[in-house]
Amino acid sequence: MKLTAKKLIELDKKNIWHPFTQMGDWLNDDPCEPLIIERAKGSYLYDIYGRKYLDGVSSLWVNNLGHRNPKIDAAVKKQLAKVSHSTFLGLTHIPAIELSQKLLSILPKHLKKVFYSDNGSTAVEIALKMAYQFWRFKGERRTSFLSLRNAYHGDTVGAVSVGGTDLFHKSFKDLLFKAHFAPSPFCRKCFARKNEIPFLNKAKNFKEHCKIAGCGGQCVKKAEDILKKNGKNIAAAIIEPENQAAAGMIIMPAGYAAEYANLCKKYNTLLIADEVATGFGRTGEMFAVEYSKIKPDFICLSKGITGGYMPLAATITTDGIYNAFLGKYEEFKTFFHGHSYTANPLACAAANAAIDIFKTDKILQKLKSKIAFFKNGLAALSNHQKVGNIRHLGVMAGIDIVKDKKTGAVYDYKLKTAAKICAQMREDGIIIRNLGDTLVLFLPLTITVSEISKIIKSIAKRLDAL
Numbered sequence: 331m332k333l334t335a336k337k338l339i340e341l342d343k344k345n346i347w348h349p350f351t352q353m354g355d356w357l358n359d360d361p362c363e364p365l366i367i368e369r370a371k372g373s374y375l376y377d378i379y380g381r382k383y384l385d386g387v388s389s390l391w392v393n394n395l396g397h398r399n400p401k402i403d404a405a406v407k408k409q410l411a412k413v414s415h416s417t418f419l420g421l422t423h424i425p426a427i428e429l430s431q432k433l434l435s436i437l438p439k440h441l442k443k444v445f446y447s448d449n450g451s452t453a454v455e456i457a458l459k460m461a462y463q464f465w466r467f468k469g470e471r472r473t474s475f476l477s478l479r480n481a482y483h484g485d486t487v488g489a490v491s492v493g494g495t496d497l498f499h500k501s502f503k504d505l506l507f508k509a510h511f512a513p514s515p516f517c518r519k520c521f522a523r524k525n526e527i528p529f530l531n532k533a534k535n536f537k538e539h540c541k542i543a544g545c546g547g548q549c550v551k552k553a554e555d556i557l558k559k560n561g562k563n564i565a566a567a568i569i570e571p572e573n574q575a576a577a578g579m580i581i582m583p584a585g586y587a588a589e590y591a592n593l594c595k596k597y598n599t600l601l602i603a604d605e606v607a608t609g610f611g612r613t614g615e616m617f618a619v620e621y622s623k624i625k626p627d628f629i630c631l632s633k634g635i636t637g638g639y640m641p642l643a644a645t646i647t648t649d650g651i652y653n654a655f656l657g658k659y660e661e662f663k664t665f666f667h668g669h670s671y672t673a674n675p676l677a678c679a680a681a682n683a684a685i686d687i688f689k690t691d692k693i694l695q696k697l698k699s700k701i702a703f704f705k706n707g708l709a710a711l712s713n714h715q716k717v718g719n720i721r722h723l724g725v726m727a728g729i730d731i732v733k734d735k736k737t738g739a740v741y742d743y744k745l746k747t748a749a750k751i752c753a754q755m756r757e758d759g760i761i762i763r764n765l766g767d768t769l770v771l772f773l774p775l776t777i778t779v780s781e782i783s784k785i786i787k788s789i790a791k792r793l794d795a796l
C-alpha cells in the first residue's frame with residue numbers, strides 16, 4: 331500500500347494524538363501543515379517530497395552524532411543479526427555489559443553501578459526511588475525531595491513531582507508527592523539586569539555573579555533554608571547541572587551547581603544530577619558535572635546515549651547506594667523496579683558505537699571552534715531589536731523574542747510569535763522549536779560552521795520581518 335501525502339496526513343489526523351501538541355491546532359494546520367519525515371542523513375531530515383531540513387534541535391535533543399551515522403548504522407545491523415531483544419530480568423547480554431564498562435570509563439570515577447531503563451523520565455524515577463529506599467534501609471523515612479523552580483525531569487508522575495515548570499506540571503498537582511522547590515538560579519535581580527550581564531561574560535564564580543547582579547545569592551540562601559528546615563525529610567536534591575534546558579535554556583551562573591552540591595553534603599542528603607539533556611557533549615564537555623565539578627550520588631542519562639537512535643537510559647550510582655540494597659533474598663532489599671525493554675540490545679549496540687565515535691572522530695575536540703563560532707553568531711543576534719535575552723552554553727541556546735527591546739515588552743501569548751517563526755524557518759530549510767516566545771537551538775555535535783551560520787541568518791531574517 332503506497333499512501334499519497336494527502337492520505338498520510340488525513341490518516342495521521344484521524345488516528346494519532348501527538349505529544350505536547352494542542353491537537354486542535356494540529357488538525358487546523360496551525361501554524362503550519364504537518365511535515366512528514368521520510369529519511370535523514372547527517373544534520374538533515376528529508377520529507378516525503380525530498381525537501382531537506384537542517385535539524386536544528388537534534389530531533390528534540392537526542393541526535394548528537396548525525397542521522398544515519400555509518401558506524402552506528404553498522405553496529406545496529408550487526409546486533410540485529412544476533413538478537414534484537416531479550417529480557418534483562420535474570421539474564422544479561424553482551425552489548426549491555428560492554429556498554430556498562432564504556433559508560434563507567436567516561437563518567438566520574440566514584441560512579442560504579444549502572445541501572446538501565448528506556449527513557450529519561452524513568453531514569454529520574456529510578457534515582458528518586460533508589461534514594462527514598464536507601465534512607466529506608468538506614469532506618470529513616472524521608473518522603474520528600476528538593477528541586478528547583480523551572481526544573482524539568484520528565485513526564486511520568488514521579489518525575490513531574492520534582493518538576494518546577496507550572497505550564498507542564500500544574501494540571502497534575504493533586505497526583506504528586508511532596509517536593510520542595512528552591513528558586514531557579516535565575517532570580518529577578520539577575521533577570522532584571524539580564525541585558526547588562528552579557529551571557530558571553532559569564533562571571534568566573536558564583537560570588538562574582540551575585541555581586542554583579544546585586545542579589546546577594548538569594549537562590550542559594552533559599553535552598554539552604556529549605557534544607558536546614560526539612561533536610562531530615564529530604565531523600566535527595568535533584569538538579570539539571572548547568573542548564574535548565576526545558577525551561578528555555580536557563581544557563582546557571584558559574585559555580586551555582588557546585589554551591590547546590592555543597593549544600594547536599596552539608597545537610598546530608600543525596601544529590602541526583604539529571605543529565606538527560608546535557609549529557610554526551612552538549613556543554614562542550616562529555617558531561618555537565620565535569621563542567622560543574624560536582625560529584626552526584628546519581629547521574630541520569632538518556633537522549634544522546636544512543637546517538638539519538640533508540641530509547642535507552644541509564645541511572646548510574648555509587649557503591650554506597652548499591653551496597654545498601656544487598657541482602658538475603660528473604661530480606662526483601664531487592665530494588666523492585668524494571669521495564670520490559672530495559673537495556674534493549676539494539677539500543678546498547680547503538681550506544682556502544684556512539685561512545686566510540688566520540689573518541690575515534692574527536693567529536694569534542696572538533697566542537698570547540700564550532701561553539702566559539704556559535705557564540706559569536708549569537709552575540710551578533712543579541713543586538714537585534716526583537717531579541718531580549720540570549721542564553722548559551724555549548725551547542726544549546728535560548729533566544730527570547732521581545733516586542734520592544736528597551737522596555738522588554740513581550741508579544742501576546744496568543745499570537746504564537748516564536749511558533750510562527752519556527753514555521754517560517756521551514757521555508758528556509760531549517761527545523762527548530764520554540765518554548766513560548768523563546769527560540770530553542772540544540773545543535774547536533776556534528777553540525778558545521780556554515781550550517782550554524784545558516785540558522786543564525788534565517789533567525790535574523792525572520793526577526794527582521796516581525
Ligand SMILES: *Cc1c(COP(=O)(O)O)cnc(C)c1O
Nearest residue numbers: 449450451482483484604606607
Ligand atoms: C527530556 C528530559 C527528560 C525526560 O526524558 P524522556 O526520555 O523524554 O522521558 C528528563 N530530564 C531532562 C533534563 C530532559 O531534558
